[in-house]
Amino acid sequence: MLRCMIPLHHSENQMRAALVALALLIPIPALAGQPVSLEALCFTPGGDCTGVIVDQIGKAQRQVLVQAYNFTDAAIVKALIDAKRRGVDVQVVIDRVNVCAEDKPVCRASGAVAAGLITRAGIPLSIDRKEKIAHNKVMVIDGHRVITGSFNFSQSAQKANAENLLVIEDEATARRYAENWRAHQGHSQEYQDR
Structure with a gap:
């Protein structure tokens, strides 16, 4: 089920993103024989990608x-906090740019606020400091759904940037993303709220 459609007048970047999304529907050897469902496809500006994410978390x-x-x-x-309160196991790994980067003297205030809210709600949050940039934008939900794309989990992604978001329904794909998540979580440091 597609929740956000490509506008009739779309940019070259949006067309590229749509082609990438369509390419995901082509069988690849690691997943051959298994149907992969594109649950949602969203673009900004124009689409409510934040709403798609919130709906999927819900x-x-x-x-x-x-x-x-x-x-x-x-x-x-x-x-995410509401999901935790419903009894959902929520775990977060973020890039260091959200709190305090070693190469920047100033913390990104809104990222530190979000990290504090998450940890005070009892959600484990880790900071990935191993890579120069931990640039993934992924959610794995219930072991069978993946949210990914260029869309950062930020107001800028929704209101100011040209972004794309895919929601993929497939256990094998979700398993691969979860394995990658665990690898990053394994070398990340637990966040200590200040």
Whole structure:
């Protein structure tokens, strides 16, 4: 089910993103024989990608694994906290740019606020400092759904940037993303709220 469609007048970047999304529907050897469903496809400007993410988190029943470069959107943070309160296992790994980067003297205030809200809600949050940039934008939901794309979990992604977001329904794909999430979480440091 597609929730956000390509506008009739779309940019070259949006066309490239649409082609990438269509390419995901082509069988690849690692997943051959297994149907992969594109649950949603969204673009900004024009689409409510934040709404798609919040809706998907709201459907979570067991687990949400988050891996994010920019993690500042209040609606997404609230949806994750609400999921935790419903009994969903929520775990987050973010890039260091959200709190304090070693190469920058100033913390990104909204990222530190989001990290603090998440940890005070009892959600484990780790900072990935191993890579120069931990640039993933991924959520794995209930072991069978993946949210990914260029869309950062931020207001800028929704309101100011040209971005894309895919929601893929497939256990094998979700398993691969969850394995990658665990690898990054394994070398990340637990965040200590100040």
